[in-house]
Amino acid sequence: MKKLINSPEDVEAQMIRGLVKSRPDLLEKLDAGNIVVRKDKKEGKVALVSGGGSGHEPAHGGYVGPGMLDAAVAGPVFTSPTPDQIYAAIEHVANPEGVLCIVKNYTGDVMNFEMAIDMAKDDDINCDYVIVNDDVAVKDSLYTTGRRGVAGTVLVHKLAGAKAEEGASLAAVKRIAEKTIAGVRTMGMAISPCTVPAAGKPGFTLGDDEMEIGIGIHGEPGTHREKLQTANEIARELLDKILDDIDYKGSEVVLLVNGMGATPLMELYIINDFVQDYLKEKGVTVYSTMVGNYMTSIEMAGFSLTLLRLDDELRALYDAPADTAAIHK
Numbered sequence: 001m002k003k004l005i006n007s008p009e010d011v012e013a014q015m016i017r018g019l020v021k022s023r024p025d026l027l028e029k030l031d032a033g034n035i036v037v038r039k040d041k042k043e044g045k046v047a048l049v050s051g052g053g054s055g056h057e058p059a060h061g062g063y064v065g066p067g068m069l070d071a072a073v074a075g076p077v078f079t080s081p082t083p084d085q086i087y088a089a090i091e092h093v094a095n096p097e098g099v100l101c102i103v104k105n106y107t108g109d110v111m112n113f114e115m116a117i118d119m120a121k122d123d124d125i126n127c128d129y130v131i132v133n134d135d136v137a138v139k140d141s142l143y144t145t146g147r148r149g150v151a152g153t154v155l156v157h158k159l160a161g162a163k164a165e166e167g168a169s170l171a172a173v174k175r176i177a178e179k180t181i182a183g184v185r186t187m188g189m190a191i192s193p194c195t196v197p198a199a200g201k202p203g204f205t206l207g208d209d210e211m212e213i214g215i216g217i218h219g220e221p222g223t224h225r226e227k228l229q230t231a232n233e234i235a236r237e238l239l240d241k242i243l244d245d246i247d248y249k250g251s252e253v254v255l256l257v258n259g260m261g262a263t264p265l266m267e268l269y270i271i272n273d274f275v276q277d278y279l280k281e282k283g284v285t286v287y288s289t290m291v292g293n294y295m296t297s298i299e300m301a302g303f304s305l306t307l308l309r310l311d312d313e314l315r316a317l318y319d320a321p322a323d324t325a326a327i328h329k
Helices: 008-022 083-093 107-122 152-165 170-182 231-245 265-281 312-319
Strands: 027-029 035-038 047-054 071-077 099-104 127-132 184-192 210-213 224-227 252-259 285-292 301-310
Touching: 008 027, 008 035, 008 047, 008 071, 035 083, 047 083, 047 107, 047 152, 071 083, 083 099, 083 107, 099 107, 099 152, 099 170, 107 127, 127 152, 127 170, 152 170, 152 184, 152 252, 152 301, 152 312, 170 184, 170 312, 184 231, 184 252, 210 231, 231 265, 231 301, 252 265, 265 285, 265 301, 285 312, 301 312
Parallel strands: 047 071, 047 099, 099 127, 252 285
Antiparallel strands: 027 035, 035 071, 184 210, 184 301, 210 224, 252 301
């Protein structure tokens, strides 16, 4: 295993400290675990909390800031943070307007966030949550019951965060989060696995001429393995799966071409070149495109495609300002 780390035991804490030091004007770290919060605590508006296992950078700490999250909780690599850590984040950002937690649909994340929310309610904190399940690859997996929450989570952070900045009620912010979840779908693939530092070996193996279709974001295998194809052929296969799930024809969408951690921008732009033309051919209008690493799987080589259906309300929220380490609008 070759990694630019000091020791597997210190990866998460040192990563979080490095993130905070990259934006000391914006971020700070709580003492109660690897929790990133806004330096200027939001008052009088709904606060947003998200998180999960480390290894998905810039998610989730990279999305803390005005217009997006108020706190992000990082567990060990690919492992949910504890309920106590999540509760500490909720308690720190809580105000009378309430707290909305945005949770990816993985069993550990859902269980621990639900426990933390129950703890918050016991302390009279107005708290609610939504579960993101945008992955069309599998209905159930090793990590979850139902569809997994993957790169579409970033867009839920953005739109719900914008609604919260408007001063909307907790119920209204939750409605926007759920509306975004209903219209967002993702499908991913990999040409090489990732290595969890504590494990020291890849999560799965692929031959030089193989690729894995339908991977998640925890280094888990996908739905099936195929011979490696061209970028255009792979992108078409992923898009067809998404378009079979939601009929985006006639819709305006946000397109997210997401790298899994080790895919060069050169290759992501090649993929985007085809995807733009293919969606136009299918009658789908791309309003805005995001290309880069937004929800990764450490150093996995591969990519995912995400489509979010827009209407006037969601478009305005997508366009609203945001200032975070990973997204600035």
